[in-house]
Amino acid sequence: MKKSIIISILSLLVFSCSQMVEDLNQNPNNPTSAPYQYTLTGAEVATIVLQTGEPARESGIMAGQFTGFDRQHLALNNYLVTATTFDPTWRVIFRDILRNIRVAETSAIESGIDGVALGILQVLKALDLGTATSLFGDIPFDQAGGLEFENPEFESQIAIYGKLQTLLDDAIINLASGTGRPPANTEIYFDGNPVAWTQVAHTLKARFYMHTKNYPAAYNAALNGIGSNGSTHSNNMKSPHGTATDNANLHYQFFALASRKNDLVTSDFFVSLIDSNNATNPIPANYRGNSKTNETARYNYLLQTTVVGIQPNFNTNGFAQIDAPAQIVTYAENLLILAEAGARANFNTGLGHLNAFRAYMASGGYITNPVMANIQYDPYVAADFDNLGIENPDGISSDNALLREILEERYITLFGQIEVFNDTRRTQDESIVRVPMAPNVGSDLPQRFLIGNSEIDTNTNTPNPIPGFFERTSVNQ
Numbered sequence: 001m002k003k004s005i006i007i008s009i010l011s012l013l014v015f016s017c018s019q020m021v022e023d024l025n026q027n028p029n030n031p032t033s034a035p036y037q038y039t040l041t042g043a044e045v046a047t048i049v050l051q052t053g054e055p056a057r058e059s060g061i062m063a064g065q066f067t068g069f070d071r072q073h074l075a076l077n078n079y080l081v082t083a084t085t086f087d088p089t090w091r092v093i094f095r096d097i098l099r100n101i102r103v104a105e106t107s108a109i110e111s112g113i114d115g116v117a118l119g120i121l122q123v124l125k126a127l128d129l130g131t132a133t134s135l136f137g138d139i140p141f142d143q144a145g146g147l148e149f150e151n152p153e154f155e156s157q158i159a160i161y162g163k164l165q166t167l168l169d170d171a172i173i174n175l176a177s178g179t180g181r182p183p184a185n186t187e188i189y190f191d192g193n194p195v196a197w198t199q200v201a202h203t204l205k206a207r208f209y210m211h212t213k214n215y216p217a218a219y220n221a222a223l224n225g226i227g228s229n230g231s232t233h234s235n236n237m238k239s240p241h242g243t244a245t246d247n248a249n250l251h252y253q254f255f256a257l258a259s260r261k262n263d264l265v266t267s268d269f270f271v272s273l274i275d276s277n278n279a280t281n282p283i284p285a286n287y288r289g290n291s292k293t294n295e296t297a298r299y300n301y302l303l304q305t306t307v308v309g310i311q312p313n314f315n316t317n318g319f320a321q322i323d324a325p326a327q328i329v330t331y332a333e334n335l336l337i338l339a340e341a342g343a344r345a346n347f348n349t350g351l352g353h354l355n356a357f358r359a360y361m362a363s364g365g366y367i368t369n370p371v372m373a374n375i376q377y378d379p380y381v382a383a384d385f386d387n388l389g390i391e392n393p394d395g396i397s398s399d400n401a402l403l404r405e406i407l408e409e410r411y412i413t414l415f416g417q418i419e420v421f422n423d424t425r426r427t428q429d430e431s432i433v434r435v436p437m438a439p440n441v442g443s444d445l446p447q448r449f450l451i452g453n454s455e456i457d458t459n460t461n462t463p464n465p466i467p468g469f470f471e472r473t474s475v476n477q
Contacts, residue, residue: 036107036117037186043100043124044188046092048239050128051418052326053250055089055135055449057264059421062446064437065270065411070263077440081469083453086136090452093132098145101125108180116181116194119174123201126167127329130208133160134422135449137473138463151461157474161212168201168208175201189237196235199226203334210337211422212475219341225334233332233366238325251320251416255311265309269437273412274299288408290390294376301367302415312416317368319416324368332357332366332413340406347382347399354406355379366413380405396432404433411435425476444470 060066061076068077076085101121108117132139140152141160155163181192190196203225209218226235241249245257255264272286274295281287289295304313314320335357343350358377364370384391385401392401407427414420427434428445439445447470456462467473 034103034107036104036111036113037183039100039104039107040117040121040182041186041188043097043104043121046096046100047124047128047328048250048326050089050092050097050131051328052239052416053254055092055131056416056418057254058086058089058449059135059418060416061264061440063421063424064267064435064440065415065420066264067267067440068264073263079439079441079446079469081450083450083456083466086449087452087454089135089449090455093128094140094144094455097128098125099147102145113180115174115177115179116192116197118180119171119177119194119201120182120187120192120197122167122171122174123197123204126164126171126201126204126208129160130164130204130211131418133157133164134211134473135418136451137448137467140461151459153461154463158212161208161475164208165205168205171201172198188240190235193235195229196237199224199228199231199235200237200329202226202228203329203337206334206337206341207329207419210341211426213426215341215344218337219345222334222337222341225337226329227331227334231331232360233330236325236327236331237329238327240325241323243323248322249314249320249324249326251312251326252314252322252324255306255320256314256322262308265311266303270411270415271303271310273408274302288412292376292378292380292384292390294374297367297370297372297374298361298412300374301370319368321368327366327417330366332360333410333419335360336406336410336413340403340410343399343403343406347385347402350402350406351380351382351385354402354409357409400432407433408435411437425472428476446470447472447476 057066058076061068061073068074072085075081101124105118105121108114108121129139129141129144133141137157138154139160141155141163143149143152146152175194175198178194181194184191202221206218206221206225209215209221227233239249241247248257268282269286272281272283273288275281276287276289276294276296276299278284287295300313301317302313302319303310304315304318312318312320314322318324335353339350339353339357342353358379362375362377364372364375367375380391382398383389385398385405386392387395389401391405392398396404407423410423411420414423424435424437424445425447448467450469451462451466456466
């Protein structure tokens with residue numbers, strides 16, 4: 001089973017509207033039995049589709065990073081959605097990912113394999129079900145992906161977040177065993193490296209504690225996250241891609257190749273935060289650069305001007321280059337969890353971690369082959385956040401000024417990731433510090449993906465009434 005083939009099938013199968021692709025859905029991603037390493041690979045590839053494909057673009061529209069101006073993205077941009085809109089996302093989670101994970105777990109156990117392989121499957125399960133509950137709210141959890149459950153029970157979002165922490169704790173124990181590592185070249189992220197997977201597990205624990213606003217626990221978990229052994233971004237969880245059309249970066253497949261590339265652009269609001277050129281910046285007053293910060297290199301890495309507007313950069317060294325690995329769980333996110341969670345407890349702690357992130361960026365950070373002359377991320381000092389300091393022109397408290405800067409940095413750094421939508425909902429009531437993205441229409445921000453119509457039609461345990469698009473999930477009440 002070649003990775004390129006899997007990526008090609010899944011990227012087509014989940015998000016094409018053609019009947020031909022619908023027919024493909026019936027086969028390769030509904031396994032009942034297979035050697036665990038193959039279904040592990042299938043689950044990992046489907047994870048790429050969930051984390052970096054259409055769900056990420058839809059989340060970006062709802063978080064104000066993208067603007068849809070034609071076809072289905074125009075409808076989403078205007079918040080004209082139905083349960084059918086989110087059917088593909090529901091299917092990729094509960095069929096393409098969870099079915100593969102369940103079969104892989106069963107196959108591994110039956111073959112007498114435990115330890116590292118099971119730990120990896122548990123981290124994947126936590127990542128994808130954590131993403132699912134963040135997007136949909138209450139979902140099936142214990143019974144998710146089990147063919148023996150015709151009507152899987154929905155569980156409360158708050159309970160699920162507790163179960164995710166337990167699942168990740170179990171994964172960390174299994175990963176520490178040192179036995180049962182998957183065969184070489186069957187695990188596509190880290191080739192079965194338990195140290196890397198353990199760091200990802202800790203960063204995911206921190207991410208999910210952030211979702212529930214348990215900031216002290218998030219801070220403690222992130223201390224053991226990606227980069228905790230000095231590895232910095234070498235243990236980033238990122239999707240592998242190649243230079244062929246069928247194994248290309250999914251952002252590239254959409255913006256450079258797909259016919260729908262002309263219905264989605266980067267929002268003026270997002271562009272305005274990092275465009276250092278007043279002549280092209282749509283809202284120059286929003287630019288976040290200052291005497292210590294130059295965003296030119298990051299703008300050039302993330303964005304480009306195309307015939308339809310400003311879109312992700314799919315040229316050489318760009319964010320969406322054909323073979324660019326897409327970020328899923330990263331050192332940068334871990335640093336910014338430490339910064340935000342730390343700042344919520346103590347100003348100096350937060351500032352120290354923010355400056356650690358800025359030092360990382362000053363060396364090039366996650367930007368591919370940057371022009372170093374266009375990079376400047378000098379360390380901040382406390383006075384920069386005092387009244388009328390360079391990071392506090394409007395005279396709010398220094399604690400709030402620091403937190404505002406960190407939240408804005410997360411908004412930029414996590415561009416194109418579902419986490420940005422989680423942040424905008426998590427902080428929506430913190431009017432002084434939240435990133436001030438506005439609803440595309442009306443006065444209310446979107447709050448969730450709608451449960452897929454396929455689930456509504458077939459599962460008698462589906463909530464009734466179905467939670468609405470603007471109804472907050474439990475953790476965001």
